[in-house]
Amino acid sequence: MSDNEKAQKKEEVDSNNTVENSAELNENQNTESTSNAVEPVVETNENKKEGESEDSSEAQDEMLNEIDESNAEDAEDEGNKDRHKIEVKEYDTMSLEALAIELERLLETEKVQAIRDHVNGINNEFKLKLQAIIDEKKEDFINDGGNEIDFYYTSPVQKRYKEAYKLYRTKLNNHYQSLEKNLKQNLEDKLEIIEELKGLINVEENINTTYKNFKDLQERWRKTGPIPRDKYNNAWNSYHHHVELFYDFLHLNRDLRDLDFKHNLEKKLLIIERAEELAKDNNVMRAFRELQELHKMWKEELGPVGMEHREAIWERFKAATKIINDKRHSYYQEIDKVYEKNLEKKLEIIAEIETISAQGAKSHGGIQKKIKQVEALREAFFNAGKVPLKVNEATWAKFKEAVRTFNRQKNSFYKDLKKEQxxxxxxxxxxxxxxxxxxxxxxxxxxxxxxxxxxxxxxxxxxxxxxxxxxxxxxxxxxxxxxxxxxxxxxNAASAEQTEAYNKKNELLNSLKTLELPTNKDAGIEAIKEQIKAWQALGRVPQDKRYVDGKFQKSIDQLLATLDLDKNESEIIKYENKLEVLNAADDDNRNLDNERVFIRKKIDEVKSQINQLENNLQFFTNVEDDNPLVKEVHNNIKIHEESLELWKTKLKKIKNLY
Missing domain, CATH: 1.20.58 (Methane Monooxygenase Hydroxylase; Chain G, domain 1)
Known part of the structure; x- marks a missing residue:
C-alpha cells in the first residue's frame, strides 16, 4: 500500500472512530474494551446483572480504578514500583539524628524516585520534632531575659539533615528532568504505534504479512518505556481499541485470530490461577502488590480471548481480586484499631504530663524528679506508635502544649530560683x-x-x-x-619555743634542789625572787607540760620555809610569783581581771564574816571577857582581820600591774 493510500485509509478510520467505538460497546458489552477499567467495559446501570446493587458495582469500579491508578503511577516511572519493597519505618518513634541517618541511607541504597513517600514521612516528623525543640529553647531564652528578636538556634543534626534533604531534592529534580524527556519521546513513539495499527486495517497485502506486522507493533509497544501518567489510560485505551479492531479485521483469517485467542486465554488462565493462590496468602500487602502486577500484565501484555470465554474469565479474575482487596481493607481496619489504641495511650501520656504540671514543685530536687518523669513520658509518647491520620496533628498539638506548659512552670521555678541564687x-x-x-x-x-x-x-x-x-x-x-x-x-614556731622553755625550766628546777640560800633573811628572799624572775624569763611551756609550774611553786615554798618568815610575808612572795605568771599570759589581762574580781569577792566575804562575828559578840554583853566562847569569837575576828589585810595587800599588788 502506498503512503497516500495509507493516509487515506487513516482518515477513514479516524472519521469512523466514534461510530466504531459506540458500535463496539453496544454490540459487545462484555468485551475487553474499556475506559478507565482493567478488562471489560464498565457496566452501566442498564447492563448490571440481576441482583447486583449499585453500591456493589461502584465499589468494584473503585477497587479496579485504585489498581489502575497505582499501575499508571508505576508505568510513568518504572522505578516507582520498587517503593513497595522498601520498608516504611516508624518514623514518629525516631530521634532527629536517627531520622537524618535513615534519610542518608535511603539516598545511598535506593532509587530516588522510589523513596518519595518515605522521605515525606521522614521530613514531616523531622520538622515537627525540630520545631518542638526550637519552641522550647526559645521559651527558655525569653525566660532567661533574652529578647525574642535575638533568638537563634541551630544544631549539627539540623545541618546534617538539611544537606541530605537538599541532595534528595537535587537528585529527584535531575531524575525527573531526564525522565520528562523520555516520557515525551515514549508517548510520541506509542502514538506512532497506534497510528501504524490503524494502518493495518483493510491493507491489501498477504494476511500473514499483516499479522506479522501486527505482532511486531505489539512487541514495540511492550518495549517502549513509560509515558506521562495523565496520558496512560487514554493511550492504552486507544491502543487496546485498535488492537480489537485489528482482531475484528482478522475474521477473514480465523485461524490466526483463534491461535492468538488461545494463547491469550492460556496466559490469562495462569494469571487467574496465580490471583486465586494470592487470595489465600496471609501476607495481605504482598498479595495486593503482586495483584497489581497481574492486572498490569492482563491489561498491557495480553490481548483479547474468544467471545465465549471473555465474561467468565474476567468474572473469575475479578472475584479473586475482590477477595484480596477485601482482605486488604480488613487489614487496614485492624491497623485502624491499633492506631485507636495508640491514640488512647498517647492521650493518657498527655494527661499524665498535665497532672505533673498541675502538682507543681517547691524544690530543685522536686523539679528535677519531675523533669525526669516528663522526659520518660516524652519517650513513651514517641514510642507509642501511629494514631489515626485525622487526629494526628491535633494529638501532636495537644502533646506539645502539655510539654510547653510544664516547661513554662519549670522555667518560672528556675527564674525565681535564680533570683534567690x-x-x-x-x-x-x-x-x-x-x-x-x-x-x-x-x-x-x-x-x-x-x-x-x-x-x-x-x-x-x-x-x-x-x-x-x-x-x-x-x-x-x-x-x-x-x-x-x-x-x-x-x-608551730611557738611550739618549738615552748619545748625549749620546758627543757630549760627543767634544768632550773633541778638546780633548785641544790640551791643554798644566804643565811640573811633579806638576802635569802632576794635570792628566791631572782629564781622566780629567771623562771618567768624562760617563757611559756606546752599546754601538756604546764605541770612543771606547779613543781616550781612547790620548790619555792620549800625554799621559803627555810627562811624565818611569817605566814603573810611568805604568802605575798608566792602571790607575786603567781601574778607574774598571770601577767605573762597572752590573754589581754583577762586572767588578771578575773583574779582581781576574785580578790574583791574574798575581801567582801571576809568583811561579812567579821561583821557577823562582831554581831555575835552583842549576845555576850553580860558575859566576862575571859569567857571561852567570847575569847573564841575575838580570836576568830583577829584571824579574819589578818586575812583581810592579806587580801587587801594582794589587791594592791594587782592594781600596781595595770
Missing amino acids: FKNLQLKLDLIKTAEDNKDSDDFDTVTPLMKKIQSEWKKIGHVPRKDSDKIWKQFKAACNYYFDRIHAKR
Whole structure:
C-alpha cells in the first residue's frame, strides 16, 4: 500500500472512530474494551446483572480504578514500583539524628524516585520534632531575659539533615528532568504505534504479512518505556481499541485470530490461577502488590480471548481480586484499631504530663524528679506508635502544649530560683571580702572567731548560680586557708619555743634542789625572787607540760620555809610569783581581771564574816571577857582581820600591774 493510500485509509478510520467505538460497546458489552477499567467495559446501570446493587458495582469500579491508578503511577516511572519493597519505618518513634541517618541511607541504597513517600514521612516528623525543640529553647531564652528578636538556634543534626534533604531534592529534580524527556519521546513513539495499527486495517497485502506486522507493533509497544501518567489510560485505551479492531479485521483469517485467542486465554488462565493462590496468602500487602502486577500484565501484555470465554474469565479474575482487596481493607481496619489504641495511650501520656504540671514543685530536687518523669513520658509518647491520620496533628498539638506548659512552670521555678541564687551569691561575695580583708591580720584572738563565724555562715547560705559556684568557693577557701595556715605556722614556731622553755625550766628546777640560800633573811628572799624572775624569763611551756609550774611553786615554798618568815610575808612572795605568771599570759589581762574580781569577792566575804562575828559578840554583853566562847569569837575576828589585810595587800599588788 502506498503512503497516500495509507493516509487515506487513516482518515477513514479516524472519521469512523466514534461510530466504531459506540458500535463496539453496544454490540459487545462484555468485551475487553474499556475506559478507565482493567478488562471489560464498565457496566452501566442498564447492563448490571440481576441482583447486583449499585453500591456493589461502584465499589468494584473503585477497587479496579485504585489498581489502575497505582499501575499508571508505576508505568510513568518504572522505578516507582520498587517503593513497595522498601520498608516504611516508624518514623514518629525516631530521634532527629536517627531520622537524618535513615534519610542518608535511603539516598545511598535506593532509587530516588522510589523513596518519595518515605522521605515525606521522614521530613514531616523531622520538622515537627525540630520545631518542638526550637519552641522550647526559645521559651527558655525569653525566660532567661533574652529578647525574642535575638533568638537563634541551630544544631549539627539540623545541618546534617538539611544537606541530605537538599541532595534528595537535587537528585529527584535531575531524575525527573531526564525522565520528562523520555516520557515525551515514549508517548510520541506509542502514538506512532497506534497510528501504524490503524494502518493495518483493510491493507491489501498477504494476511500473514499483516499479522506479522501486527505482532511486531505489539512487541514495540511492550518495549517502549513509560509515558506521562495523565496520558496512560487514554493511550492504552486507544491502543487496546485498535488492537480489537485489528482482531475484528482478522475474521477473514480465523485461524490466526483463534491461535492468538488461545494463547491469550492460556496466559490469562495462569494469571487467574496465580490471583486465586494470592487470595489465600496471609501476607495481605504482598498479595495486593503482586495483584497489581497481574492486572498490569492482563491489561498491557495480553490481548483479547474468544467471545465465549471473555465474561467468565474476567468474572473469575475479578472475584479473586475482590477477595484480596477485601482482605486488604480488613487489614487496614485492624491497623485502624491499633492506631485507636495508640491514640488512647498517647492521650493518657498527655494527661499524665498535665497532672505533673498541675502538682507543681517547691524544690530543685522536686523539679528535677519531675523533669525526669516528663522526659520518660516524652519517650513513651514517641514510642507509642501511629494514631489515626485525622487526629494526628491535633494529638501532636495537644502533646506539645502539655510539654510547653510544664516547661513554662519549670522555667518560672528556675527564674525565681535564680533570683534567690543571685541573692545568695551577693551574700557569699560579702563573706569573701571579709575573709580577704582579714587574712593577713596578726590579731589572731579577734580574727580567728570571726573567720570561724563566716565559715559557719557560708554553710548556711543556699545555692548560687552554677557558673559561679566553683569560682567563689575556691576564692573563699583560699582566703580562709591562707589565714589558718599563718596561725598554724605561728603555732608551730611557738611550739618549738615552748619545748625549749620546758627543757630549760627543767634544768632550773633541778638546780633548785641544790640551791643554798644566804643565811640573811633579806638576802635569802632576794635570792628566791631572782629564781622566780629567771623562771618567768624562760617563757611559756606546752599546754601538756604546764605541770612543771606547779613543781616550781612547790620548790619555792620549800625554799621559803627555810627562811624565818611569817605566814603573810611568805604568802605575798608566792602571790607575786603567781601574778607574774598571770601577767605573762597572752590573754589581754583577762586572767588578771578575773583574779582581781576574785580578790574583791574574798575581801567582801571576809568583811561579812567579821561583821557577823562582831554581831555575835552583842549576845555576850553580860558575859566576862575571859569567857571561852567570847575569847573564841575575838580570836576568830583577829584571824579574819589578818586575812583581810592579806587580801587587801594582794589587791594592791594587782592594781600596781595595770
